[in-house]
Amino acid sequence: MRVTDSEENVLYGETLRNSTIDILKPADVLQTLRTTQEVTSVILDPWYNKGIGGERKDYHEWLSSVIKAACNISKHVFVWGFPEILAFQVQTIPESFTLISWLTWYYKNCPSVIRGWRSAQNTCLHLASRDAPVYPEHFLNDEQLERWRAGKMRFVPGPPSVLEAPLNIGFVGKKEQTKHPAQKPLAVIEPLILMSTREHDTVLDPMCGSGTTGEACSRLNRRAILCDISAEYLSITKKRMDQCCGFQKKETAMQSRLLEK
């Protein structure tokens, strides 16, 4: 089953075990959000408005409009960025949504040569509509799960809001690394999916870069819709899906040319 508006938007689509990954044709994030039907969770990982990806003067307004469009199609929206930049977004969360958690990704291995404090954190805002279910039980170990199912737990202990995982650089995370310059580790994407979705639910990542969300969804048996404005990065995503989950070629000759551009 396709979850996008139009079959024509799908560049590659393949059912893998119990999950389905669709890679859309290159498109702007707002276009993707405005043409996709309802999904369970959206992951937004834009350029940061500093360093790689450059700066745009209207960044805060632009990101607000992206978040708003995401909130129109999903009960859960995750937004990545640096804390000093995302702080602005907390003021403009759509009315029917709330900030469930300010998550911090803590990494110790940033090779920055800046004189002074070395960057060691990234933020991920977890926004959700007031009736959105969350699933802390997805983080329980087998023994805890048995006690929870037997009704022997007074409350479900949630995972910490600080995600500690190294940056995938050098020899760290070598197997995960693609050639994308800002790839997130699976270790910081998987918890977002576990907290906000159940098996077979759909996650949309409209700025998917190297496709980390796709690999995470495949591992967790979720559906994923992936897009990016860059054809080059989508081909990295495609290659990664091929490698991680036996993604099969389905594109037509015309679609192949589109990716080569």
Ligand SMILES: C[S@@+](CC[C@H](N)C(=O)[O-])C[C@H]1O[C@@H](n2cnc3c(N)ncnc32)[C@H](O)[C@@H]1O
């Ligand atoms: C920080 S990276 C995402 C990295 C990704 N989470 C991963 O793990 O590989 C940001 C991505 O946003 C994409 N992007 C930037 N502006 C965009 C736009 N207006 N529409 C769609 N994608 C965009 C970039 O091409 C880039 O791949």
